[in-house]
Amino acid sequence: MKIAKLHYPLDDSFHVDGKTVVAMGLFDGFHKGHQEVLKRAKDEAAKSGATFAVLTYDHHPALVYKKMSGHEKRYLTLLDYKMKLFEAFGVDQVFLVNYSYAFQSQSPQAFITNFIERFNALAVVAGFDHTYGDKQTATMANLPKYADGQFKVITVPPVDDDGKKISSTRIRIELDSGNVDEVNQLLGRPFQTEGVIVHGEERGRLLGYPTANVEHSEYQWLPRIGIYVVTVTIAGKKYLGMASIGKNVTFSDIHPMTVEINLLDFNQNIYGEVIKVDWLHYLRDEVKFQTPEQLIDQLADDANNTRQYLQTHPTILD
Template sequence: MKTVYLSYPLPAEVIREHTQPQVAAIGQFDGVHLGHASVISSAVNLAKGKHIPSAVMTFHPHPKDVMKKGDYEGSLTPLQEKQELLAGLGVDIVYVVEFNDSFSHVSPQEFVEGVLFPLGIEAAVVGFDFRFGHKGEGNAEMLRLLGDGRLNVEVIPPFELEGGKVSSTEIRKALQRGDLERAGRLLGRSYRLRGTVVGGEKRGRTIGFPTANLKLDDKFVIPVKGVYAVRAFLNGRIFPGVMNVGVKPTFHENETVPSFEVHLFDFDREIYGEHVSVELVHFIRNERKFPSVPELIAQIQADADRARELLKSGR
């Protein structure tokens, strides 16, 4: 899979290099969840039938982050993870369009004539709720009209599961109430956080539970504060463990910025500076303040035992 970074207006050399007949799925696709996968797979299959490349066009940074509107609190799949997931869906090209204040004012017509036509896109595949252009003025029907016979448009209906449509909003809500099982069903996989191991307070060592303190790679959606049974992916190997997401209220009175600390079972190697991907498998309990450190230690041991049990059982 090839990734192409674009900015508007498209430079002439970009147009010369990348113009070709192709089918493109267009959207933000944050989460690359089951609904997104249905749109993207439709584009991939349509492209195969036409014997031309398949593409996904997405936007970075997230428009809500740039416009400072709505309830944007981070991405379910920051750009690197999104690219990896798209590659797994068989996409040939990913177009990452720079979203900035200037691009937010591009009209639907300018988007079609200045981005889609120059790239040679002959078919666009979009979700049922697709919006584009300044203030979201454009929808699928407008895209079809602006295509003026040069651009076929295929609209994919909602992907429904458990009596409702799969959406990034529903996944965020599930994560923020600790419902990892529902979030995983909507995503089609367990939710992951990624980061680099950095120095922390080293308090875990003193109480018998050394932890790897993660600095997250990007602005992820943060699940509810609490304790999780996890699988950590490190240097091609998988390690079971337990993770705390939170502010450690037993030790800190006014901390508001959460930390991400992973205790890997039966693991004693220094991994500062190494990159870790953490799959959140089960939510164990909410974070809370303990009256004393011994009570906290006892609870941590109980959490670790519970995490081992859950991970071994495959539940």
């Protein structure tokens, strides 16, 4: 898969060989709705013998027109992971556009001239609510008018789950509620994050439940505070674990937020390893225990519940 990093205005030397079918969107989350857009573009490209391409953006478009909080700046899928998902889906070419004020300020007609025409697009595919500039005019409903027959416009309707639209916003809300089972249903795969194993306070080891402390990017959206069933991929192999997102409130009222994972039946030194975490099931909220012994008893219950989850979902380690 080729990735072209583009900035408006495009360099005069930029060119695309051959015809393309272009799927447009931020695709944060890469959920089932996004996958339907990509599938329509992939099918259209195969039918016409064109290159299957994606136009996406290097950051949230909202950064251009409003002040965003630290939480709002986070992503469901960080850029590198999103590129891997595109490649796995069969995308041939990614046009990665810097979403700037100048880019957004183009008229819809200028956007077509400056980008779509230069992509040699036979067709453009996007979700019904996608915009490519000013939200009032640069809509999918208006795109056929601006295209004026130069290329085919395919607008994909919303994809529903349980009667409600699948969207990145809905997934963020579910993560903030700890509903990772629901999130995984909307994604069509486990919600996955990536981090590096770093040293912590090693309190878990003293309790008999040593934990791997996972340092994530500050831009990674994570589930809410709580205890979860997870699988962890280390050097290509999956392991079962129970993860804690929290502040270790049993031992301190001012402890910073951490992600700590106890890997069951595991005894290896993995400091410095970059791991992938699949978030599978919410077990419970974080609780402040009166004694370490109460916490140890709870951890034993958590481990039993994690093993029971594996018994009812035996393919999670495949």
